[in-house]
Amino acid sequence: MVKSVIGDENQLKLVEDRLTRSAVPSQIGLVIGKLNSKLDRGFVYDLVPTPPNDAGEQPCSVIDGAGAVSKSKKKVPSKAKSQSESSSLFIDHDWVFEHARQVSRMLLGGMKVVGIYIWVSESLFKNSTITLCQTVIGVEQAASTMMDDVNERLLLHISYSPLRWTCRNCSLSANNTSGSLWPSDFKTGKILGSLQTFRCMHNFDLRLPIPRDDGSDIKIFSDALRNEIMVCAKELKGVKALIDGKLVAGDDLSLSDGFHEVDFLLPFMQDKYLEACNQKEVLGVLLLRGSVCSLSYLNSKEPVSQALVDIKEDIIRSLLSRLDIMCDEAERDVESVTGGDQGANSLSSEECIANFDLQAQRKQCSLSFPRRVFVPWLEGAYICDYIQSKETLEVLKDHCVELMSVEFPTDSSEILEPESEAPAVTASTGKTFWNVATDHSSPVDPRTSVSKTRKTGNGRPAKTADFVVLFAIFFLLVAVVVFNITGKM
Incomplete structure (x- = not known):
């Protein structure tokens, strides 16, 4: 207590x-x-x-x-x-x-x-x-x-x-x-003047198989994505980290006041989703790629390990907040269309994607998450807000003044925009699972930033994988021939 x-x-x-x-x-x-x-x-x-x-x-x-x-x-x-x-x-x-x-x-x-x-x-x-x-x-x-x-x-x-x-x-x-x-x-x-600031740029490449109708409760796009974000939270919970290039082991690391960089030591991808599924059971795959910029603040009385807990929570909270914003926007758009007696076809793919049935979808859909920006708050500390791909920084003013009672900066250079491209998600069901799960260059909607998003997975394109297999077979054949010639001599 x-x-x-x-x-x-x-x-x-x-x-x-x-x-x-x-x-x-x-x-x-x-x-x-x-x-x-x-x-x-x-x-x-x-x-x-x-x-x-x-x-x-x-x-x-x-x-x-x-x-x-x-x-x-x-x-x-x-x-x-x-x-x-x-x-x-x-x-x-x-x-x-x-x-x-x-x-x-x-x-x-x-x-x-x-x-x-x-x-x-x-x-x-x-x-x-x-x-x-x-x-x-x-x-x-x-x-x-x-x-x-x-x-x-x-x-x-x-x-x-x-x-x-x-x-x-x-x-x-x-x-x-x-x-x-x-x-x-x-x-x-x-208190505020003595806070330490921690910054982390977290890159991720998550892939969730879309199964055939197997009685699972997770069928809607937003539910599946929310579940995948929680999987990411479990993976982050136990990872080690570097602060200013030094490995954090317990709370023995001494830090100076001010700003600190955090890097998480994530394990290599083990293609666990590929091992759990086969082509007959899976319709496609849900891909979530991108980078999240996280800031966290630590009191002088708190241990260093608390900064890592706060950073991890902020990353997951940011992803969930973006998903909630997209779902809220989609709900408002549907209500406005319904109230205007217009047809459902007047909604764009990005407005409908949050609620579509993954198993009923038969084409590839892509969209960008809202992008995170940082606004000055109190004594060097920041708060954040999110803007859609078609929005400008002007939309932030009302949020900051009304919700946080904070004076919005007149100089736009004071607003930090470290996420040049927002995290993006693709629901691919038009291809077989194996093609999509190993393809890092699948075509996407040009209106989104998926094709430009930084890729951090260790999967290789199908052509590269085929070349490696052929090279291995060729090398094995050469080795057999050399062994036979050597044996006869």
Whole structure:
């Protein structure tokens, strides 16, 4: 259990000033930070307010005893103590959860949505602990990660009467359906300025066979791809790594402050998919190729091994986020077409590919993942966002301002674009499995970047393999002839 929490004093001071200048009786938002179970310590980097919903309504409001919404904390009658005690707190849970889901996509390694904060009076907070605990649980489910081993989140209360900060730890049950609140020691200090930065460019070439109908639940393209990404997560979990060219063995490696390069020592491909399938059982193959640029941040109190855990999680989280973005876009496109009474043929292949049936598909389909870019955030740290192949950097502005309450840079050179080409995926069912599984130069849709994507597998083209086989046979024949001549002499 996290026993103590440290917040960045500069950022929290800015938040406090902003809230005290406001006239709102309540505000809810997300806590961005990190929880380390090994250190029993939590870190809070910033508090991000949840924006108004699409109708312009605030996600959090105070309802007095008469059922009216309080517009200002200054309008509470002095003689209405009993009415104040009967006031309740309304929270638009779905909107707060959606905010948490989208913000979690924009955070890099070592930074997560670790809870919520609430700006209300002391009495109203005491009357709303059940509602707030349910909100914390929902936020955890919306922003959860597959490699997170911490089953607790933070509830940060900022009271304006009197002005003070208190932190509570919400310990979650095994199935994340209930939780209990415990007080945590909360203090401030300088955190963001002392973070170490780790960068990794991870290259991959994954191939998943598309089987005939065998009763498997994984038939839809997006489900198969999600399953393949989780296979990648398992492979990454146990690999060794180099930091600044030095092998990491435990936590003995000493590092200087600042920036560090990470390289994973991946095992050679063993063609395990080829060994498990044969041509009669397989219709085609799903190929996922590309490079993911990952950034991660480490506190000075944390061990070096934690940086590798954060980098690995960030890589997988980035791939899953891109897949979710594609599925969300496809769903919106289908709804817009349906609402316009247009035919399904008006959708492009990239819009339909997320939901097509792999076993029913009889042609090759290709598309690019959204590309990851990095936007300046706080004291040298970055957040990320994703842009589609036809989008420009202008689409990032609204996301950063609305979701993260961060000022978007006026100079585009401050935005980092290390992924010159996005990861790409190809579903090939028009060829036999063996041709596709060994072909690194199969034709693709020219509108995508698959043909240009960096290839890191050890498979060789079919022509090269045939030449090697013929050369081996020729060499064997020559050896037999020489042996016979030598024997006769």
